[in-house]
Amino acid sequence: MSEFRLTTVEEFEAATARLLETGAKVGADSWQARVKNQTPHCKFGEEGICCRICTMGPCRITKKAPRGICGCDVHGIVGRNYLMFTAGGSATHSDHGREICHTLYESAADGCYKVKDPEKLIRIAKEWDIETEGKDIYDLAHEVAEAGLMEYGKPFGTQRFLKRAPESQQELWEKNELAPRAIDREVSCAMHMSHMGCSSLPEALIKQSIRAGLSDGWGGSMMGTEFSDVLFGTPKPIDTEANLGVMVEENVNIVVHGHDPSLSEMICEYADDPEMIAYAKEMGAKGITISGVCCTSNEVAMRRGIPMAGNFLQQENVVLTGACEAIVVDVQCIFPALGPLSKCFHTKFITTSPIAQMPDSDFIRFDAKTAGEKAKLIVKTAIENFKNRKPELVHIPQLKQKATVGYSVEAIIKVLDGVANSQVDEMGTVKPLLQCVTSGVLRGAVAMVGCNNPKVRPDFAHIELMKKLIANDIVIIASGCSAQAAAKAGLMDKRAKDLCGDGLKRVCELADIPPVLHMGSCVDISRMLILAAELAKCAGVHISQLPVVGCAPEWMSEKAVSIGNYVIGSGLDTFLGVEPYASGSSEITEILTNGTREWVEAAFTVEKDIEKLGDLMIARIEEKRAALGI
Numbered sequence: 020m021s022e023f024r025l026t027t028v029e030e031f032e033a034a035t036a037r038l039l040e041t042g043a044k045v046g047a048d049s050w051q052a053r054v055k056n057q058t059p060h061c062k063f064g065e066e067g068i069c070c071r072i073c074t075m076g077p078c079r080i081t082k083k084a085p086r087g088i089c090g091c092d093v094h095g096i097v098g099r100n101y102l103m104f105t106a107g108g109s110a111t112h113s114d115h116g117r118e119i120c121h122t123l124y125e126s127a128a129d130g131c132y133k134v135k136d137p138e139k140l141i142r143i144a145k146e147w148d149i150e151t152e153g154k155d156i157y158d159l160a161h162e163v164a165e166a167g168l169m170e171y172g173k174p175f176g177t178q179r180f181l182k183r184a185p186e187s188q189q190e191l192w193e194k195n196e197l198a199p200r201a202i203d204r205e206v207s208c209a210m211h212m213s214h215m216g217c218s219s220l221p222e223a224l225i226k227q228s229i230r231a232g233l234s235d236g237w238g239g240s241m242m243g244t245e246f247s248d249v250l251f252g253t254p255k256p257i258d259t260e261a262n263l264g265v266m267v268e269e270n271v272n273i274v275v276h277g278h279d280p281s282l283s284e285m286i287c288e289y290a291d292d293p294e295m296i297a298y299a300k301e302m303g304a305k306g307i308t309i310s311g312v313c314c315t316s317n318e319v320a321m322r323r324g325i326p327m328a329g330n331f332l333q334q335e336n337v338v339l340t341g342a343c344e345a346i347v348v349d350v351q352c353i354f355p356a357l358g359p360l361s362k363c364f365h366t367k368f369i370t371t372s373p374i375a376q377m378p379d380s381d382f383i384r385f386d387a388k389t390a391g392e393k394a395k396l397i398v399k400t401a402i403e404n405f406k407n408r409k410p411e412l413v414h415i416p417q418l419k420q421k422a423t424v425g426y427s428v429e430a431i432i433k434v435l436d437g438v439a440n441s442q443v444d445e446m447g448t449v450k451p452l453l454q455c456v457t458s459g460v461l462r463g464a465v466a467m468v469g470c471n472n473p474k475v476r477p478d479f480a481h482i483e484l485m486k487k488l489i490a491n492d493i494v495i496i497a498s499g500c501s502a503q504a505a506a507k508a509g510l511m512d513k514r515a516k517d518l519c520g521d522g523l524k525r526v527c528e529l530a531d532i533p534p535v536l537h538m539g540s541c542v543d544i545s546r547m548l549i550l551a552a553e554l555a556k557c558a559g560v561h562i563s564q565l566p567v568v569g570c571a572p573e574w575m576s577e578k579a580v581s582i583g584n585y586v587i588g589s590g591l592d593t594f595l596g597v598e599p600y601a602s603g604s605s606e607i608t609e610i611l612t613n614g615t616r617e618w619v620e621a622a623f624t625v626e627k628d629i630e631k632l633g634d635l636m637i638a639r640i641e642e643k644r645a646a647l648g649i
């Protein structure tokens with residue numbers, strides 16, 4: 020086995036610098052240049068103190084003008100902006116979940132989409148009191164999908180999956196009127212509350228932010244994850260690779276980007292088709308390589324071992340290699356810059372969703388009914404584009420690391436059976452994991468999630484924090500672009516166990532796992548909620564008492580704020596490395612960083628110094644251990 024070492028952020032940056040040289044040759048724009056053009060940022064926007072929800076303004080709060088024209092003070096303005104930001108994220112994740120419900124509804128024995136995990140489908144049906152006996156699996160799939168779709172607009176009651184939380188959590192939600200009702204209702208209610216002349220009371224605005232977030236985490240996102248598993252299989256450990264070096268110069272390179280696995284799964288199917296491979300050879304390539312960017316990449320990496328070319332701020336890099344025949348996108352986190360950039364190369368920028376339509380792209384509309392033929396058309400389009408490459412522009416940085424991914428809750432339970440000297444529980448529980456924590460072999464866990472953001476040196480915060488935490492025997496569960504940062508660095512290589520403290524190293528060896536466990540995409544943070552809920556139930560404590568915290572050191576999107584709200588809303592303290600647009604209000608800041616404890620026993624901590632952020636998380640974990648007497 021070759022000697023193992025992590026890839027450094029300096030090496031990532033050198034690779035990017037080399038690609039930007041190619042970009043300069045062809046006159047390409049880049050996010051690095053646009054950041055310079057946009058800096059310094061608008062202070063009013065950064066502090067959340069600009070109100071433009073009616074046309075009397077826009078109103079900006081200053082010492083001289085402490086209220087908007089309607090009389091709203093800075094706390095109301097910041098709170099409404101924060102609520103609208105959350106609503107955007109909750110709507111986006113949940114609409115992704117809705118699309119997956121529709122795909123499940125379209126599944127058929129002879130259709131494009133099949134049920135790959137019938138046991139999970141039956142488990143969910145029973146949980147939802149849907150009769151399963153003697154039913155054809157596709158009839159059941161349609162019934163469950165319809166029940167899932169009703170979660171978006173049902174007139175009465177709260178989200179079905181809330182029952183997965185410990186009773187103590189459910190009681191807190193009920194008592195504080197935080198239990199989310201229909202998913203769409205929480206988003207609509209958020210927009211209604213933030214309309215001109217409605218709520219300006221900070222507590223009310225933040226409570227609705229948490230409720231809208233919870234409708235995402237325990238509603239839309241959880242259905243997105245669970246039904247994706249039903250359709251495409253529940254992930255199990257699988258080997259793959261990460262970073263731009265996964266692209267293969269001699270092959271047709273198709274890069275999938277976005278979030279919805281319905282598209283990427285189909286593209287992978289057709290790229291594997293012998294007829295398509297033969298066609299690629301006929302066109303002068305040696306084969307077809309699929310790789311991914313952002314969460315659609317995480318989806319196919321988790322289930323198929325498809326390599327991850329990069330994360331959010333590497334999306335332009337895949338085009339800059341000059342070896343990308345097609346970048347195929349679905350929804351979310353897609354830079355409109357890919358349109359003009361792809362025009363500087365031979366790359367086809369293929370948009371597929373009516374939700375994310377962009378200039379300078381080829382729009383091939385994708386839907387569940389015609390998925391097969393559209394995926395075939397996309398793969399063929401990429402193959403036929405191979406001949407248009409400009410060889411003088413081709414350069415693929417030879418950086419890549421091995422990674423073992425695929426750690427669904429089910430997989431984590433399975434691999435940890437037998438560790439910490441416990442008897443193997445035949446039913447499969449989190450008991451062994453809990454024993455690792457209570458015995459102190461593991462001090463705790465951090466859920467590392469979220470994006471890249473040019474405000475933070477890309478990937479640096481993710482990687483440095485993970486290194487620090489694993490050295491302190493804290494296991495990392497990761498998702499989204501954070502997981503991809505870890506994979507690119509090598510932290511998902513099982514050999515990274517040597518960077519851990521003695522306890523975590525022992526667990527990694529016994530369970531044969533890397534110290535950073537890839538749990539999937541952004542919607543799969545719902546897997547982390549389920550894991551935390553199961554741990555708390557097994558230990559007989561509140562989720563907030565577990566030595567577990569969340570962290571998003573480089574977050575940037577509205578979805579991330581929605582996630583943050585549902586993570587604290589579920590009792591887990593959350594540590595941020597980028598400030599939300601809320602610093603303009605002392606009252607909103609106080610509620611977010613402390614006041615929410617009264618309702619949900621958790622709050623945010625914001626710290627831009629990464630070293631301090633890591634220390635604060637370790638201290639919080641140790642505090643929780645001490646309070647439990649472990």
Ligand code: MSK
Binds near residue numbers: 330468
């Ligand atoms: S893709 S939301 S940049 S994690 Fe889910 Fe990455 Fe953040 Fe998009």
